[in-house]
Amino acid sequence: MNRKSGPGAWALLIMLLAAWSGSAQTVLPQRHTFTRSEHLMGSHFTFTVVAENDSAGQRALRAGLGEVRRIDHLMSFWDSTSEIVHINRMAGLKPVAVSVETFDLITRTLRLSKLSDGAFDISFASADKLYHFDRQAHPALPDSAAVRASVRRIGWQKIQMDAVKHTVFLPSTGMRINLAGILQGYGLRRAKEVLDKLGIKGGLMNGSGDIYCWGRQADGSLWRVAIGDPDHPNSVAAWVDVTDMAVVTAGNYEQYFTVGGQVYGHIINPHTGYPSIGLRSVTIICPDVELADGLDEVVFVKGPTAGLDFINRLKGVDCTLITDDNHTLASRGMTLNYYHGATPAAHP
Numbered sequence: 001m002n003r004k005s006g007p008g009a010w011a012l013l014i015m016l017l018a019a020w021s022g023s024a025q026t027v028l029p030q031r032h033t034f035t036r037s038e039h040l041m042g043s044h045f046t047f048t049v050v051a052e053n054d055s056a057g058q059r060a061l062r063a064g065l066g067e068v069r070r071i072d073h074l075m076s077f078w079d080s081t082s083e084i085v086h087i088n089r090m091a092g093l094k095p096v097a098v099s100v101e102t103f104d105l106i107t108r109t110l111r112l113s114k115l116s117d118g119a120f121d122i123s124f125a126s127a128d129k130l131y132h133f134d135r136q137a138h139p140a141l142p143d144s145a146a147v148r149a150s151v152r153r154i155g156w157q158k159i160q161m162d163a164v165k166h167t168v169f170l171p172s173t174g175m176r177i178n179l180a181g182i183l184q185g186y187g188l189r190r191a192k193e194v195l196d197k198l199g200i201k202g203g204l205m206n207g208s209g210d211i212y213c214w215g216r217q218a219d220g221s222l223w224r225v226a227i228g229d230p231d232h233p234n235s236v237a238a239w240v241d242v243t244d245m246a247v248v249t250a251g252n253y254e255q256y257f258t259v260g261g262q263v264y265g266h267i268i269n270p271h272t273g274y275p276s277i278g279l280r281s282v283t284i285i286c287p288d289v290e291l292a293d294g295l296d297e298v299v300f301v302k303g304p305t306a307g308l309d310f311i312n313r314l315k316g317v318d319c320t321l322i323t324d325d326n327h328t329l330a331s332r333g334m335t336l337n338y339y340h341g342a343t344p345a346a347h348p
Contacts, residue, residue, distance in 0.1 A: 043208035050202035092173030113156035121270035125178035126153035133255040185293025246289035250296040
C-alpha cells in the first residue's frame with residue numbers, strides 16, 4: 001500500500017455543473033463558489049466551498065487546506081520531524097509517545113487490518129524500498145529472498161500500542177509503518193470538521209482522487225463526480241450525482257513499473273511483499289472518506305472476486321473496479337450513470 005497516484009491521469013475526474021474558477025461566481029443570490037489548490041501530502045489537493053462572500057470563502061479555504069498541511073506535518077512518512085518517522089527510527093529500540101490524534105488513527109488502521117484479514121496493513125512500508133515505481137521496464141522482480149525477508153518484518157499484529165501511555169512500538173529493527181494508504185482520507189475528514197465550524201454548508205474536496213462532497217452547489221444542484229477509463233484518462237465513461245458522500249479511487253497506472261509486459265502498481269500486498277496485480281483501478285463510494293480511502297486498497301490487495309465479496313458484506317459501501325483485462329465490475333448496490341457507448345459494469 002502506498003500513497004495515491006498523482007492527479008494527472010487519474011480515472012476519477014470532477015465535473016461541476018457550475019464552471020470551475022479561482023474567483024467568486026454568483027449562481028443564486030448570496031451563494032458563491034470559491035476554489036483553491038495546493039500541493040500537500042505529495043499530492044494535488046483542490047478544495048471548493050460555497051459561501052456567502054469572498055471573505056468567508058477564502059477564510060474557509062485557507063483553514064481547510066491548513067488543516068491538511070498540519071496533519072501532513074504530524075504524520076507524514078516523508079517529513080523527518082513527523083511522529084511516524086520518529087516511530088520508525090525507534091523500531092526495535094523503544095516505544096515512542098505520540099499525540100492522541102496519531103495514536104487514534106493508527107488504532108483505527110489496525111481495526112481495518114483485522115476486518116480485512118490483513119489486506120490493509122500500514123507496516124507494508126517494511127517492503128517498499130525494494131521497488132521503484134518509475135513507469136519503466138525492469139529486467140526482473142527483486143530477489144525472492146529479499147522479498148521474503150521484507151515480509152517477515154510486515155505484520156499489523158506486531159505493532160504494540162499502549163493506550164495508557166499513548167506509545168507505539170515496532171519490535172523489529174527495519175520494521176516501518178506508513179499511513180499513506182489512509183492519510184489523505186483522514187486529512188479530508190478533519191478538513192471537513194474545520195469547515196463545519198466555519199459554517200460552510202456545501203463543498204467538494206479532492207485530494208488526488210480522494211473526493212468528499214457535502215451540501216449543494218451554489219445553484220442548489222448535487223455534486224457530479226465522473227469516473228473515467230484508465231486507457232483514456234481525459235475521457236468520462238460514467239458519473240454519480242451525490243452529496244454527503246466520499247468517492248475515492250486508487251489506480252495502478254501512474255505509479256508502476258513493468259516486467260515482461262506485466263504492470264506492477266504501487267500497492268503492495270502485505271501477505272506476499274509483491275505489488276498487487278489483477279486490478280487497474282478501484283473506486284469506493286461511502287459516507288466516510290477516511291474509511292473509503294482504506295477500502296480501495298483492501299480491494300486492490302484482495303483482487304476482483306474476493307474484493308467485491310468483501311465490499312458486498314459491508315453496509316453503506318459500494319465499489320466499482322476495472323480489472324487488468326479491462327472488465328468493469330461493480331458491487332451489488334452500485335448505480336452509475338453511463339455516457340453513450342460506455343459498457344455498464346457487471347454485477348457478479
